[in-house]
Amino acid sequence: MNIAHLLLGSSQEFRDLPALAHGARLHLSYRDLWRKVAVMSTHLRVRFSLQRGDRVAFAMTNCVESIEVMYAIWHAGLCAVPMNAKLHAKEFAFILENSGAKLCFVTPDLAGTIAEAAREAPDLKEIVDTTTRAYSFMAVGDPSPIADCDPTDLAWLFYTSGTTGRPKGAMLTHRNLLAMTLNYYADVDRPVPGGSIVHAAPISHGSGLWNFPMMARGVVQVFPESGHYDVPETVELMNRWPDCSIFLAPTMVKRLVEHGSVSELKPGALRLITYGGAPMYVSDLKRAMDTLGNVLTQLYGQGESPMTITHLSREFHADRNHPRWESRLASAGLADTCMEVRVVDEDGRQLPTGEVGEIICKGDPVMAGYWNNPDATARSLRDGWLWTGDVGAFDEEGFLTLKDRSKDMIISGGSNIYPREIEDVLNLHPGVAECSVVGRPHPEWGEDVVAFVVTRPGASVAPADLDRLCLDNIARFKRPKDYKFVEALPKNNYGKILKTELRSKL
Ligand code: AMP
Numbered sequence: 001m002n003i004a005h006l007l008l009g010s011s012q013e014f015r016d017l018p019a020l021a022h023g024a025r026l027h028l029s030y031r032d033l034w035r036k037v038a039v040m041s042t043h044l045r046v047r048f049s050l051q052r053g054d055r056v057a058f059a060m061t062n063c064v065e066s067i068e069v070m071y072a073i074w075h076a077g078l079c080a081v082p083m084n085a086k087l088h089a090k091e092f093a094f095i096l097e098n099s100g101a102k103l104c105f106v107t108p109d110l111a112g113t114i115a116e117a118a119r120e121a122p123d124l125k126e127i128v129d130t131t132t133r134a135y136s137f138m139a140v141g142d143p144s145p146i147a148d149c150d151p152t153d154l155a156w157l158f159y160t161s162g163t164t165g166r167p168k169g170a171m172l173t174h175r176n177l178l179a180m181t182l183n184y185y186a187d188v189d190r191p192v193p194g195g196s197i198v199h200a201a202p203i204s205h206g207s208g209l210w211n212f213p214m215m216a217r218g219v220v221q222v223f224p225e226s227g228h229y230d231v232p233e234t235v236e237l238m239n240r241w242p243d244c245s246i247f248l249a250p251t252m253v254k255r256l257v258e259h260g261s262v263s264e265l266k267p268g269a270l271r272l273i274t275y276g277g278a279p280m281y282v283s284d285l286k287r288a289m290d291t292l293g294n295v296l297t298q299l300y301g302q303g304e305s306p307m308t309i310t311h312l313s314r315e316f317h318a319d320r321n322h323p324r325w326e327s328r329l330a331s332a333g334l335a336d337t338c339m340e341v342r343v344v345d346e347d348g349r350q351l352p353t354g355e356v357g358e359i360i361c362k363g364d365p366v367m368a369g370y371w372n373n374p375d376a377t378a379r380s381l382r383d384g385w386l387w388t389g390d391v392g393a394f395d396e397e398g399f400l401t402l403k404d405r406s407k408d409m410i411i412s413g414g415s416n417i418y419p420r421e422i423e424d425v426l427n428l429h430p431g432v433a434e435c436s437v438v439g440r441p442h443p444e445w446g447e448d449v450v451a452f453v454v455t456r457p458g459a460s461v462a463p464a465d466l467d468r469l470c471l472d473n474i475a476r477f478k479r480p481k482d483y484k485f486v487e488a489l490p491k492n493n494y495g496k497i498l499k500t501e502l503r504s505k506l
Pocket of ligand 1: 160275276277278279280298299300301302303304332388390402404405494
């Protein structure tokens with residue numbers, strides 16, 4: 001099964017429905033998108049002489065062409081290597097070299113950077129800028145039939161965001177992506193033909209992965225003209241295109257909720273926000289629900305098991321009268337339909353309910369391994385189980401609460417302290433805009449707790465107030481021993497806070 005069948009099917013079922021839009025403007029219908037992709041795939045095979053399994057990278061600011069390129073790649077039986085548009089030339093060079101990509105598509109803003117990176121990628125033969133004739137020429141010619149693929153063929157090399165070191169290429173197969181798509185319908189939503197998704201988050205990550213469930217259901221994929229997340233523009237597009245879904249990282253949800261233009265959102269315009277990829281603090285979540293209504297679904301996944309490990313559905317978000325409503329909101333929900341999820345000790349033994357251990361999971365979305373990295377693969381995939389590196393615990397109803405990445409856990413005086421719990425409490429202070437808690441080496445205790453805090457403009461936050469909040473809400477030993485007030489927190493290109501950098505500041 002070739003994942004490009006999702007487009008082929010929709011080009012028959014939803015022929016004249018819009019498939020791609022550039023801002024408020026229609027770009028291509030389903031039938032026209034399919035034809036363009038099938039012709040582009042001829043060029044990939046003939047003009048660029050690419051063979052089944054070859055890697056084709058792209059570095060593009062979010063735009064309609066990213067979908068054309070991806071489906072042309074799959075249609076031709078090749079493997080896509082989507083790269084985050086905000087990477088540094090050295091990071092692009094690493095991915096291009098590591099993946100052995102032979103061709104790379106770029107938007108004009110990235111052409112120079114990729115040309116520079118290409119010097120270190122000997123396999124890369126050609127760079128195609130999507131605004132040049134070389135690209136428009138790819139739409140001219142005869143369509144090829146869709147390539148035959150095995151379900152285990154590579155479809156997407158997903159480079160991890162590398163918060164701790166070199167990124168690794170998670171090998172996602174056609175089967176992995178199909179399983180993720182079907183799981184979307186089972187646990188997240190079943191979009192309605194003629195609806196829309198706005199791609200405000202990077203297409204190389206969660207938003208791009210959500211293209212599949214949308215593509216198969218006749219939904220129009222809308223790319224903001226700015227190419228990035230601009231709140232007023234996003235709100236306008238949500239009002240323009242019907243029945244809108246969107247994927248946002250938690251910080252992006254927060255920006256939406258705090259921006260004045262959210263009041264212009266028309267009732268019923270927004271069908272669904274899926275959020276995930278980083279912790280969503282309960283105080284932020286409640287505020288989002290109060291502002292936006294019951295439109296939020298959480299997902300917990302990782303590049304190695306794309307978008308699919310657990311989910312917290314709209315129904316659980318809305319169940320305010322439930323005695324454990326708050327603890328459910330603080331959780332990442334229940335195991336996904338096509339996943340087995342366990343919490344285990346270091347030896348892989350399943351732990352009883354309530355005990356904290358590493359989260360492992362098994363199911364069809366789990367990657368085939370890391371590209372050219374057998375050691376990392378052997379550490380992460382054991383007996384078919386993916387060791388996520390995340391730490392958490394199940395409650396008696398099966399809700400999984402994530403504590404932290406195992407490496408972010410603080411051990412102080414022999415007790416495990418999970419930063420997220422403390423961050424949740426500090427976020428309750430109205431003057432705190434953002435915070436992050438890390439461990440600092442301590443001669444006696446091993447580590448002690450330090451909080452980095454960004455305050456809201458004009459707010460004054462005293463350490464004593466934060467201490468009081470902690471004493472009122474969590475055990476005394478978890479209280480930060482030091483507060484560092486900073487202008488901003490270091491983040492990677494997906495908006496994830498770089499705790500390694502914070503630790504090194506200490
Ligand atoms: P990535 O592979 O870049 O998508 O990063 C995946 C990691 O993000 C996971 O292993 C978790 O540590 C974190 N993550 C993903 N979803 C959630 C969530 N819903 N809540 C908290 N952390 C999350």
